[in-house]
Amino acid sequence: MTKNRRRLKQVEAWLRLHHSPRSPVRVRVERFKEDHLGFCTEDDGGFLIRIRPCAPIHEQIETLLHEWAHAAKGCMNHGKRWGARHQRIYHHWFDGGGQDESRAL
Numbered sequence: 821m822t823k824n825r826r827r828l829k830q831v832e833a834w835l836r837l838h839h840s841p842r843s844p845v846r847v848r849v850e851r852f853k854e855d856h857l858g859f860c861t862e863d864d865g866g867f868l869i870r871i872r873p874c875a876p877i878h879e880q881i882e883t884l885l886h887e888w889a890h891a892a893k894g895c896m897n898h899g900k901r902w903g904a905r906h907q908r909i910y911h912h913w914f915d916g917g918g919q920d921e922s923r924a925l
Contacts, residue, residue: 824877825849831881834922839909841867841892847884849873858883860890867891885909 821829832847844866850873857879858871869887871880889906890896912918 824873824880827877828871828880828884830922830925831884833925834918835884835888835909837925838912838918838921839888839905841888843867843891843893845869845888845891847871849880858887860887860896862896885913 828847828849836845845868846863846866847869849871852870852872856872857875858869860867860869862868867890869884869891871883871887873880875883886906889902889909892901892905895902895905
């Protein structure tokens, strides 16, 4: 496992601990044709988040935070519910010590 993948796994573990959705979430780092850094889809009663591996690690992390906000019922678009969830995650990550907390996982 690469250094970047280990770091992304730490962030994923932090998200599961502090911002866990009610449905299962799987995260994959893989190449895909779409022109996005990542995306979230509903999958087998849960959610699948796909992250592009060629992006710098800070972009992969920010993409994971963004897509994690989609991994909740009613949050697949960028509406009010998604916005509130996204704001909570970002605030905790950037202003609430999330970056440091995640490194211990």
